[in-house]
Amino acid sequence: MEAFLHLIKQWLKAPVIGEDDNGVKKTVGGGKANRKGTPQGGVISPLLANCYLHILDRIWQRRHLEGKLQAHLVRYADDFVVMCRKDVEEPLNVVRQVLERLGLSLNEAKTHVVDATQASFNFPGFAIRMSRGIRTGKPYPHVCPADKSLMKIKTKLTQLTGRELTPIALEKIVGNVNRSLNGWVNYFHYRNSNLVMEKVKTHAEQRIRMHLMKRHKVKDRGIGEGRFPSVDLYRRYGLYKVPTAAGWKSAHALA
Numbered sequence: 001m002e003a004f005l006h007l008i009k010q011w012l013k014a015p016v017i018g019e020d021d022n023g024v025k026k027t028v029g030g031g032k033a034n035r036k037g038t039p040q041g042g043v044i045s046p047l048l049a050n051c052y053l054h055i056l057d058r059i060w061q062r063r064h065l066e067g068k069l070q071a072h073l074v075r076y077a078d079d080f081v082v083m084c085r086k087d088v089e090e091p092l093n094v095v096r097q098v099l100e101r102l103g104l105s106l107n108e109a110k111t112h113v114v115d116a117t118q119a120s121f122n123f124p125g126f127a128i129r130m131s132r133g134i135r136t137g138k139p140y141p142h143v144c145p146a147d148k149s150l151m152k153i154k155t156k157l158t159q160l161t162g163r164e165l166t167p168i169a170l171e172k173i174v175g176n177v178n179r180s181l182n183g184w185v186n187y188f189h190y191r192n193s194n195l196v197m198e199k200v201k202t203h204a205e206q207r208i209r210m211h212l213m214k215r216h217k218v219k220d221r222g223i224g225e226g227r228f229p230s231v232d233l234y235r236r237y238g239l240y241k242v243p244t245a246a247g248w249k250s251a252h253a254l255a
Contacts, residue, residue, distance in 0.1 A: 008044075008048070011042065011044045011048075012038060012042075014042065045077070045078070046077035046078075049077040049078035050077060052102065052104075053075060053077075053078065053080075053102075055098075055102060056073070056075070056080075056095070056098050056099070056102075057073070057075060059098055060073045065091075065094065069084070069087070069090055069091045069094065070084065070085040070086050070087070071083065071084045071085070071091035074123075076123070076124050077124075079123065079124050081121070081123050082095060083116075088113050092113075116128065116129055116130045116141075117129075117130045117139075120142075122146045122148070125145065125146055125148075125149045125187070125188070126143050126144065126145060126146055126149070126188075126190075127143075127144055127145070127146040127147070128141060128142070128143050129141075129142050130142065141191075142191075142192050143190065143191035143192055143193075144191065144192045144193045144195070144196055145188045145193055145196045149188065150196055150199060150200070153180065153181075153184045153200055154199075154200070154203050156180050157177060157180065157181075157203055157204055157207050158207060160173065160176045160177050160180060160207075161173060161177065161207040161208060161210065161211040163214050165211070166211070166214050166215050170212075170215070170237070171238075173211060174208065174237055174238055174239060177204065177207070177208065177239065177240070178238070178239065178240040181200070181204060181240045181242060182240055184200070185197070185200075185242055185243065189243060194244055194245060197242055197243060197244045198244045200242050201241070201242035201244060204239065204240075204242060205230050205233055205239070208228075208233050208237065208239050209224055209225065209228045209233065210224070212224070212228045212237075213228070
């Protein structure tokens with residue numbers, strides 16, 4: 001047990017290295033000076049959060065709080081949402097009490113009460129709101145990738161196809177793009193993501209086409225579109241084709 005606790009302490013003290021806006025590497029979390037909590041961005045942080053906050057899940061389930069409070073708890077690592085049918089204050093107070101018993105506290109700056117029929121909220125990476133069907137008029141939960149998630153993958157694709165990368169083998173460029181696209185799609189290919197998927201697909205095609213134009217010194221965009229049509233990007237160059245019909249899936253995990 002001592003060896004296991006020592007290993008966890010080493011993880012908690014390990015610095016998390018990131019980059020600033022200028023690409024300069026720096027410590028963004030953790031380190032020997034860390035005295036409280038897990039390092040933001042640390043690879044073990046989600047696992048430790050799951051180990052610790054599993055107790056919150058079990059209390060919610062074993063005490064039948066979903067039925068008693070009319071509140072459904074959904075948790076992802078250290079981030080969670082409590083969806084309430086009626087009262088909000090009582091479920092929020094119960095969460096605070098459980099966390100206090102665990103020696104934890106809510107991040108009040110990130111804790112919000114949102115009326116999902118009037119506004120959307122993000123969790124995690126998705127934008128969620130209640131909407132109404134165009135044909136039936138019935139309410140349904142509208143779930144799609146958040147704007148920040150869309151911008152993140154578009155920025156990543158732009159970085160992976162930059163002008164400075166033309167000396168690198170094209171197969172490697174396309175391979176890196178495909179891995180990023182595949183991972184992003186596997187996570188966000190869900191519910192009402194059709195329009196966002198279409199935007200990602202279009203951006204990926206544009207970036208690969210522009211990269212090919214730089215390699216072949218084609219400056220005119222019209223000529224570039226004719227020389228590198230979308231069908232060739234997939235058949236000849238092997239670009240991963242982003243699906244634009246979202247998968248209607250559901251997920252459930254037992255406490």
